[in-house]
Amino acid sequence: MKAVMLHGPGDVRVDELPMPEIVDPTDAILRVTNTAICGTDLHCLHGGIPAAQSDIVLGHEFAGVVEAVGDGVHDIEVGERYVASMMVGCGACAGCQRQESRSCTYFGMFGMGPAFGDLQGGQAEYVRVPFADRTLIEQPAGVATNDMLMLTDILSTAWTALTRAGVRGGNTVTVVGAGPVGQLLVMCAPLFGASRVIAVDLDATRLRQAEELGAIPVNAAEVDPRDGVFDHTNNQGADVTIEAVGNAAALETALGVTRMAGTVVQVGTLVDEPMPWSAGEMFMRSVAWIPVLGEPPTHAEALTRLVAAGRLAPSRVVSHEMPLEDAPKAYELFDRREATKVVLTTE
Structure with missing residues (x-):
């Protein structure tokens, strides 16, 4: 064969x-x-x-x-x-x-x-x-x-991530990475009640695809993603952010765009990369970090x-x-x- x-x-x-x-x-x-x-x-x-x-x-x-x-x-x-x-x-x-x-x-x-x-x-x-x-x-x-x-x-991974994050009615969900998993997260989040979904990526084509699925696009090649997300959330940040790339820079972005006491879910594969934030920073901001395998x-x-x-x-x-x-x-x-x-x- x-x-x-x-x-x-x-x-x-x-x-x-x-x-x-x-x-x-x-x-x-x-x-x-x-x-x-x-x-x-x-x-x-x-x-x-x-x-x-x-x-x-x-x-x-x-x-x-x-x-x-x-x-x-x-x-x-x-x-x-x-x-x-x-x-x-x-x-x-x-x-x-x-x-x-x-x-x-x-x-x-x-x-x-x-x-x-x-x-x-x-x-x-x-x-x-x-x-x-x-x-x-x-x-x-x-x-x-x-x-x-x-x-x-990837669809099961998106669904597992939104479930584990506890997404509920009225939440703002930010997806870092508008590749296949990211686009399915954009597709699924409204079924959990998310009122707003923001997609962050460097690729204009993938952002356009995410926008066609209902996301607000933030092009990280043109604007600081934190500014972009905070502009759309009354300077609060996302309730839930899902990292769907699989590198340390994307995880750092995900942590940075999340509100105080928000939740970050990691679905991208990371093996030996260090956490971008210290345990102290995570504690002071009360951010929950959840790694997910679908x-x-x-x-x-x-x-x-x-x-x-x-x-x-x-x-x-x-x-x-x-x-x-x-x-x-x-x-x-x-x-x-x-x-x-x-x-x-x-x-």
């Missing part, structure tokens, strides 16, 4: 690999039809994820048709369409019961290397899916695959209903659809910010 392999920093190729097989009774084999490139994949590409710097199949956002299931799989039908949660967990332990997959002994993320369970990624023609009953999310008839594909990570299994049912009802149209963030064989070119486009979201297809 064909698979997108990372051979070292900046070195992505499409290789031929053996077909995956069922290893455990709870496994399924998924024939992938659609798989997306995520900003976290770029961290792998640039060597920013420990133990995920070479010789891995990339990708944790994928959808397709189930080809086979193990004897311990009860709720998944061969021949039906599903999308996969970016993460796996057993579903039975205390961590999974608390809807905290990261606490599960069997936690893993597809395509992230040994530090995250060493699971083959979804940018391939076939993938072994552990704990399939919990990991796979059914695609309803009549719902576009690319809409469901966003549930695997929980697709927790929110899949609600998000599927919203997508099926037309309340959310997450595939709007997809700018390019390309064959799996063109993955190296797709990574170049995405890395240069010439694409908002790229979906690779196998059929």
Whole structure:
């Protein structure tokens, strides 16, 4: 089968690999039809994820048709369409019961290397899916695959962030980073009651896309983002700010535009960057800081209903659809910010 392999920093190729097989009774084999490139994949590409710097199949956002299931799989039908949660967990332990997959002994993320369970990624023609009953999310008839594909990570991450932040009616939400996750945050925030959503970015094109979704754009290349946000909030700052870039500068911006006793949620991937503020500064301003890893299994049912009802149209963030064989070119486009979201297809 064909698979997108990372051979070292900046070195992505499409290789031929053996077909995956069922290893455990709870496994399924998924024939992938659609798989997306995520900003976290770029961290792998640039060597920013420990133990995920070479010789891995990339990708944790994928959808397709189930080809086979193990004897311990009860709720998944061969021949039906599903999308996969970016993460796996057993579903039975205390961590999974608390809807905290990261606490599960069997936690893993597809395509992230040994530090995250060493699971083959979804940018391939076939993938072994552990704990399939919990990991796979059914695609309803009549719902576009690319809409469901966003549930695997970025839509679920946006929803988890807004939930964990406790966004409620009348809040001002600022999103730092108007990339794919940022745009889905803009799309989702009004469903939580946010009265105003502000998007901060350096890229005029992405800001225009966020504005089309209802955000107030603040171009950080033209104005100090703190001034821009405070101008729109009667000099109070945002009630909730969500950092959706994945670098220390964006986190510093997020902290700076948030009001006293506000909340900052970090969804961008940071590994060894220091906190921009000291513990004392955080204490004096009473700012709550919440790092979030999206929980697709927790929110899949609600998000599927919203997508099926037309309340959310997450595939709007997809700018390019390309064959799996063109993955190296797709990574170049995405890395240069010439694409908002790229979906690779196998059929």
